[in-house]
Amino acid sequence: MEVPKEKLLEVYRQLVTARRLDERLIAEYSKEPFGPYIHSGAYQEVAPVVASLLLGKKDFIKLHHRFGYCQHAKGVPLKEVVAGEMFRKVGPRKSLEFKDYAPEYGLLGKSGSLGEDVPIYTGAALAQQIKKTGGVTVCIFGDGSSSRGPIHEAMLVAGVWKLPIVYIIINNRYAVSTPVSQQTANTRLSDRALGYGMPGYEVDGNDVLAFYEVCDRAIKMAREGKGPSLISANTYRIYGHSFGDSQTYRPKGEAEEWRKLDPIPRYQKLLIDRGVLTEELAGRIEAEVLAELEEAVKYGRSLPVPPVEDLARTAFD
Numbered sequence: 001m002e003v004p005k006e007k008l009l010e011v012y013r014q015l016v017t018a019r020r021l022d023e024r025l026i027a028e029y030s031k032e033p034f035g036p037y038i039h040s041g042a043y044q045e046v047a048p049v050v051a052s053l054l055l056g057k058k059d060f061i062k063l064h065h066r067f068g069y070c071q072h073a074k075g076v077p078l079k080e081v082v083a084g085e086m087f088r089k090v091g092p093r094k095s096l097e098f099k100d101y102a103p104e105y106g107l108l109g110k111s112g113s114l115g116e117d118v119p120i121y122t123g124a125a126l127a128q129q130i131k132k133t134g135g136v137t138v139c140i141f142g143d144g145s146s147s148r149g150p151i152h153e154a155m156l157v158a159g160v161w162k163l164p165i166v167y168i169i170i171n172n173r174y175a176v177s178t179p180v181s182q183q184t185a186n187t188r189l190s191d192r193a194l195g196y197g198m199p200g201y202e203v204d205g206n207d208v209l210a211f212y213e214v215c216d217r218a219i220k221m222a223r224e225g226k227g228p229s230l231i232s233a234n235t236y237r238i239y240g241h242s243f244g245d246s247q248t249y250r251p252k253g254e255a256e257e258w259r260k261l262d263p264i265p266r267y268q269k270l271l272i273d274r275g276v277l278t279e280e281l282a283g284r285i286e287a288e289v290l291a292e293l294e295e296a297v298k299y300g301r302s303l304p305v306p307p308v309e310d311l312a313r314t315a316f317d
């Protein structure tokens with residue numbers, strides 16, 4: 001498939017932004033009184049970033065807890081994403097709301113309980129179908145989440161009603177400490193699509209072009225009213241589940257092997273080989289991203305930390 005040069009570069013810039021944001025948040029969080037509360041999405045950026053970039057204004061996306069950076073790829077200004085990730089007040093909105101809820105960008109919020117939001121977003125796809133908005137919904141969740149009941153029920157009904165939705169499993173091999181092989185006897189998660197009556201794609205989640213191609217095909221199919229798809233993007237969670245995870249369950253050397261498969265240098269090399277990117281342009285993109293991030297962090301730090309009472313207010317309002 002022929003992806004336009006501008007799109008290839010946009011993906012590159014967003015991947016670099018995602019990685020630098022992730023690293024910066026780890027550094028910023030360690031200065032917070034509550035410590036580095038981050039579920040890092042490093043090395044797993046390809047599927048969420050590409051899916052976000054393939055969507056437009058009228059499309060919805062349910063992000064997974066590791067991929068806050070995709071809000072920017074979906075159109076949210078970086079400084080607002082950073083302020084949200086830093087748990088600061090953002091504009092006129094209620095304090096913590098922005099983090100996962102910005103309907104004008106197609107972000108309808110998400111639940112802390114894994115899987116519960118997938119039937120809700122499946123309902124959003126039903127609304128798109130009934131109202132004939134021409135929009136599609138993308139639902140991103142992890143391998144562990146994919147083993148939960150609400151997600152199976154949502155995919156079953158989406159298959160029957162041919163909803164305009166794409167389900168993407170980020171198979172990063174673990175749900176906290178539980179490897180995929182302890183969740184299911186068939187670790188080829190896309191095989192489940194057969195039971196839901198939709199196409200299933202098993203794809204290298206660290207290969208930008210491979211993922212781009214299947215995701216683009218699945219979104220187009222949904223947009224043309226031909227129903228849902230299930231994509232399983234295979235990747236790896238390089239860091240612990242969150243910081244403070246002792247990671248004693250990992251086989252020795254496993255993370256080091258996956259580190260060699262970092263999707264960003266791999267994609268950078270591909271673009272340079274194709275003459276789309278030069279070392280010089282890559283350096284310029286890196287500098288621009290870091291400068292934009294610096295401004296965003298400054299903005300986040302300039303906002304007050306919300307009062308504790310806001311926790312309950314935003315939960316129940």
Ligand SMILES: Cc1ncc(C[n+]2csc(CCOP(=O)(O)OP(=O)(O)O)c2C)c(N)n1
Pocket residue numbers: 064066112113114141142143144145146172174175176237241
């Ligand atoms: C219903 C429910 N059970 C348990 C948890 C605690 N929990 C948060 S993340 C997580 C693991 C999720 O694994 P996966 O879906 O593979 O996503 P990953 O963290 O690997 O990105 C668990 C068990 C939760 N939030 N909700």
Ligand SMILES: [Mg+2]
Pocket residue numbers: 142143144170171172173174175176
């Ligand atoms: Mg996982």
